[in-house]
Amino acid sequence: MKTDVFASRHIGIREEDLQRMLETVAVENLEQLIYETIPSEIRLKKPLELAAPMSEHEFLGHIEELSKKNKVFKSYIGLGYHESLTPSVIKRNILENPGWYTAYTPYQAEIAQGRLEALLNFQTVVTDLTGMELANASLLDESTAAAEAMTMLYDVRPRDQKKNEVLKFFVSEEVLPQTLSLLQTRSTPLGIELVIGNHEEFQFGNDFFGALLQYPGKHGQVNDYRQFVARAKENNITVAVSADILSLVLLTPPGEFGVDVVVGTTQRFGIPLGYGGPHAAFFATKEAYKRNIPGRIIGVTKDTDGKPAMRMALQTREQHIKRDKATSNICTAQVLLAVMAGMYAVFHGPKGLKYIADKVHYSATTLADALEKLGLYQTNSSYFDTITVKTDANKVKAIAEQHEINFLYIDKETVSIAVNEATSIDNLNTIVSVFAKALEKESIQIKELGTTSAILDSVQRTATYMENKVFNSYHSETELMRYIKKLERKDLALNHSMISLGSCTMKLNAASEMLPLSHSNWGNIHPFVPIDQAEGYQIMLKELAKDLTTITGFADTSLQPNSGAQGEYAGLMVIRAYHESRGDMNRNICIIPASAHGTNPASAVMAGMKVVVTKTDDKGNIDVADLEEKVQQHSENLAALMVTYPSTHGVFESSIKHITKLIHDHGGQVYMDGANMNAQVGLTHPGNIGADVCHLNLHKTFAIPHGGGGPGVGPICVASQLVPFLPTNPLVETGGKKGITAISAAPWGSALACLISYGYIKMLGEFGLRRSTEIAILNANYIKHRLDGKYNVLYTGEKGRAAHEMIIDCRPFKEHGIEVTDIAKRLMDYGFHAPTVSFPVAGTMMIEPTESESLAELDRFCDAMISIREEIDSARQDEPNNVLKNAPHTMDMVTNDSWDFPYSREKAAFPLSYVRENKFWPSVRRVDDAYGDRNLICTCAPIEAYAEA
Template identity: 55%
Template sequence: MSPQSEHRWFFEPETFPVRHIGSTDAEVQEMLEVLGLPSLDALVQATIPQDIRLQNPLNLPSQRTEQDVLGEMKTMAQQNTVYRSFIGMGYYDCVTPPVILRNILENPAWYTQYTPYQAELAQGRLEALLNFQTMVTDLTGLPLANASLLDEGTAAAEAMAMCFAIGKSSRPAFFASKGCHPQTLAVVQTRAESLGITLDIGMVDNIDWEQHAYCGLLLQYPTTDGFLRNYQDLAQRAHEAGTHVVVATDLLALTLLKPPGEFGADIAIGSSQRFGVPLGFGGPHAAFLSTKEEFARQMPGRIVGASKDAKGKTAYRLALQTREQHIRRDRATSNICTAQVLLANIAGLYAVYHGPNGLKRMAERVHGMTQVLVEGLTRLGCQVTDEMFFDTIRVSSVSLKPENILKQATHHGLNLRSFEDGSFGISLDEATTLDDLETLFKTFSKDGRIWFSPKELAEALTVSIPAPFARTTPFLTHEVFNRYHSEHELLRYMHRLQSRDLSLVHSMIPLGSCTMKLNATSEMIPVTWPEFSRIHPFAPQDQTAGYNQLFQQLESWLSEITGFSGVSLQPNAGSQGEYAGLMVIRAYQKHRGEAQRNICLIPVSAHGTNPASAVIAGLKVVPVSCDKQGNIDVADLQAKASQHREQLAALMVTYPSTHGVFEESIREVCKIVHEHGGQVYMDGANMNAMVGLCRPGDIGADVCHLNLHKTFCIPHGGGGPGMGPIAAASHLTPFLPGHPIRNPSGDQAIGAISAAPYGSPSILPISWAFIALMGGDGLTHSTKVAILNANYMAKRLEKDYRVLFRGKNGLSAHEFILDLRPFKKSADIEVEDVAKRLMDFGFHAPTISWPVAGTMMIEPTESESKAELDRYCEALITIRKEIEAIEEGRLPRDDNPLKNAPHTIDVVTSSQWVHPYTQEQAAFPAPWLRDYKFWPSVSRIDNAYGDRNLVCTCPPMEDIIKKPEA
């Protein structure tokens, strides 16, 4: 050690990259030696085409310590001012029960889970989601609900698309009431334009049913300014005209109000945010959608259903799963990446904790507070619209000017909703107190004094909802909503659910293109700080200086990383990013007078979400072939681009490819598209192989989306939240998404993509912290290690499995594909058998049967240690030996450890063991399992049975078992 390095500790504290990257420098060198390479730089040179490599380091701040970054983030957060929000518009302050806050929202065992495609390892969260679906169906009065959508605006747009699809596109017009929230109308308007649906927005009383044939009608119940209308006659009239009725509603209100399903709604949508999910400046929040059973095949998103496992035990899984794993591509009308699972779990467990009686008491309290508010404001001489309400009123003052009321509200630390006519909207919520009411009275008092107390007014009022609005039907009658009301009981219930789920706290989840990496605790901590979590999305700009600074810095960093000039943080999922990017391209081409461009070229190897997004954006999908090496067939691309020269809108390309290869032809591919008048959309799902080494903007792309829940460390949350911001070249920047409440992008901006102006802002501190902690050098080093880890695993496994689609020098990018197809003939073993057998080793399977059927795509990420990579390799090598035993006849084809996997504790402890292999081999096939064993809670699930007997709410268990097959 040199004299200088001996004292380096004094000047340089330990920074974060050594915590994020799983392997030590010595282990990195060991893996390089296995590959026969001297350094990480040599690996990069052999992997990434020279003509796209970044020549200069990223111009980002230097890496820093966790303490430094948390300190700066606290300073930033304190620039936000937390006012008491009464703005409403579908967003409410609420109380997240501490037991749920600590054990769900802040618990990595819940927020690091993946989408439950391997259901045997996800029984806990699937049960929680079934609770959520049951809560929604009970409260809305409609029998079928999905497992959440992105936000209320998106849910309304999906409902419109449903109506359009149910009508088989024969009625290309939709009516939306002016009583809906403005942000919802904006999102619906954007989607209607792309789908070619004529959207009429107006007063429902003015609908000319003889003149128009609408596929659907959107209503708000209660309306955006709080009023209740009896929609029963309107719904009947709509049905007589062949129009489906969509009702946007409020779950807490429905504990007191007649549910939409009882007055004729075909679809109900809304947000579950006020069920314990923080405001978070607009998200993430779980939306809901419920409908009639006959519309199950048209429902967007994911549905959790009950089935049975190989032993006849009730088990949960994603119902209609074929549309989940094999997306309908160019026939799609929705995108399956539209869920907020973590937030749906919170909302569902909130309902479990409070139960039907607790929720009803809460609703009565909110409604009672609103009655007191009306009485007090009336005594102060204010005008309150004399209509039925639940928690929101519209009020104007006779004696005070609107600007004076706003001034007094600001003085008292209150936010109100302002209408153009000078009136104000006030929405009360679970967190409202009598002191809040007193402050509101002072705000509307001419001299700031009141001569009555809220308590006096409350004692003189009777809380009631009159007919025809009053709810008469019971809800949340299932045992799960009536049992866990003490904290001790709920805590134990949540931990029972948690124990049935595998997450990153247990072992690696090496899903190709899903990038399940470390979600560091220091990155997660700021999410629940009140300065970030209790801000209303439409709070005035001067109250959100900290958020504004975070947005500006994050946008500039993402611009530098991608090589683009502009970024929009609005899309709140990768699917929404794809949709937004294509809409930006279309807006640019329309601006240039090229509205006829409607062809989207998509390689057959592309992510399944790509063609779905293209269809939703109003484009026609034309597939482009791939060659035998899995690369884009340049000749076919040239031919298709020439054939559609006048109509070519875009090419959607994933880079590195979905086959895990840095294709050498990428510059030529971009050039061909540009020469034929199109734009290049780059799917950023594989950005983890590019950061610091190459940039989409330099390669030739025009726009890309970034999965912040992949490359930039926002956790997957069991299938959401996610964030999918887009970055665009300068010629596309003016068209980035706008918003009716805040429009930072200018007059040429496309319409709103998400309900909130910045999508899901409260999770953006995670990505900001990750970049700040890593710095440019740390990010670049982590990308190199991600590529190293994939190639190391591929090298270790190549003797036992065929590795598909390697690059020019026999290397992969950050992921690689194992070919398991030969085992079908040699041993009658399918890729699913290997996936289930990995569970016995304590591992989640890689991505299976995509992008090639019968294969596994493995992405280890940079966060996994060499020891963990070796364990996973040993598991796959051991499984290969078991397949060999079948091939050689030492194990039968129909009764072996793979066909019977996974093995539960009930199975291996049974006194009746009849298999030709030992219980030890079944349950403990690797030595590390003696130290720790994760037990799948159910045996292999029968998916076909579940689809034939669709059960998507919480029934008595005996009913599921006894239900006959259809």
């Protein structure tokens, strides 16, 4: 084995295992398997033109040199982004810990109790600080959250407003520019009219359904919005507030104003700037809107024994389940970042947060006082961390950049300065000296922070917050380290065993890909710095975009979308803009197969399109005859077809080129969902099948870890005719010449996370990428053959092959009284996370092993599934007290003095010999979803509950 070849470390199958696997799937070589799996007419004729692969050592040296091209200035730009201090105990034990970053979304609650508790902490912090009743478990970024607030309030507007088509939404001129851009993107297809103005001069009327305010405003002014909100309520107008979460430690919570939604970002709770992301946004609202809130909510319920347990509450909370009736397509949270932000609050506690907020505020007031002594006029009458100063901005800018400082230059005579947690007295003195030089005056020396408040009495916080035990217990590093470890032990992640979730591609997230994320030269760059200060980032992002463009066979790429669903929406909005540029305003029909993921129809509706569903045939393919009929019927108005390839059923449809030509012949564009791209890379690509745009899940195919449910990155790659319409940003030049307005807050989305995919491609190179795809297909077919005769595979290609994943049918087991959920829960006793359950077909499992797993791990999984099949055969429908129905089995059950089950403790806990070597114990028994939904509790228990206990 070549020890300096990264592919040999990333790919789990050893060369000596390959022949045995090929014999098992009955082929002579890999080429034969690929020939029998992928239609020859779409196979690539030559290798992808990518740079030669780097070794891990070479890559780490390269990325270090690249990081030095970034100029890490002290940035006081603000606009929703602030330097923050990540406690080392959180950085080492969460951000850098595969036990946290390789976990999957907590759909299987029994093996995700640690993550769920951490997210419950996050929700509690948000509800406490905002003064709202309910919060979700994070959203993509502040601007996206604000757009979600607008669309939710639009959706819940009263019947008379819907009847009278009340479509106006007021946006305060104080709102962040990137948020305004995103509101423009989201409002246009829905027909919502944005009215931007001064909240004090706003004329309330019955033609508005909602309003959005910024608290504090974009340049720091803290307004008292009580009167505005009261008048809005009188006029039946709902109100959302975009708030700075750290400021809420000192400011009156918006919930006390009576607002309907509060959104924002938790970036300044210990999350690196990362040139724009990833960061966890928050969304808090009233309990009355619990069925309308976008994203996920974590709730408290009980398990089979009546003990407290947590799970994702209200299964309708992911609105894409409503498909074309949805008002949101959100299906990704920012779990890893939300966990970090929540743990930041746990570590500091209410007293620590108060200290930090006071320090930030007093830094601002002390700075303002020093600048006023220099003769400068500070314009904000009430502020938290940001001051605005009247002076010669150009002169200040020249001197500031010499001192490696960035301010926000509002106009030629106004400079904004946003201080932060990392701002020291030395930093303040440097700032003052810059302005003194600009004025040609002697500087004033600050020796200590003052204690004068610049917050209006009417908006000072009086409400208590974070009184729960968890926020008042873990303030030493030892205590927090052990608390984090306690939660980690409750979660099954990739560092324990294979997670074979179909459509989710849970592959290795290599350490060498992850290491750069901890480097300050990558972490401490504000997204709105001048381009020349981010040269390292620009080289990396452009090179990544170029490689993704090559891999997909397209013309250009936008890295802006922060999730796969956001990529879907971006792709459809680009298609919409393309049609409109040609005068085809009528093209609004989007054809979507019945098997598509629920985000597809949700995204289409959000893009202002009407969804027409086309059938799938008995083999799981698109019903071409039905498609032809629908295309003919809607030819004049056809905008797009959304297709997943290989299909959601794990099959390479041989008719794909006929399908894409059919759409083009009728004036439409083809959108390819990139969820299954791991079966294409190096062997075929979207350009080759005739698609016009696809999104890529970098958190699937390109190795960004799932992080327990996020971050995700979903860039779009487009054909040449769509390049001019790629998304832009209001503050930094990016996107196409006729680009649509912003899709996410930052110009390049989650730029910091893009380092991972950059490393993945650079270290694998063309051969490694292609071999990864080949082995992913081999591994899936190996499992298919090993399970043959035990489970029926629903769909295969024309030559009987699966793609990189397959669907096994568990519906026949109902005659034994066994449901697919019972199999999922029993797998936990064998040390495995269940494959994807009941998607895209109810009562099935979709299995995707990826290329990173070893033959030994594949065999362990197959042995577990075969053993479970034997247990199913032994089960009786009239006797539900069996090993499957009682799964999972906890340590508490197995060690309890009482054992009332008709099978042994050994069979319950150690069903196969390998389990003894590496036993994972679920921390709770099967959770009761129905009880939790009837008794919705989405925050931590108050401290009184612990006292009573």
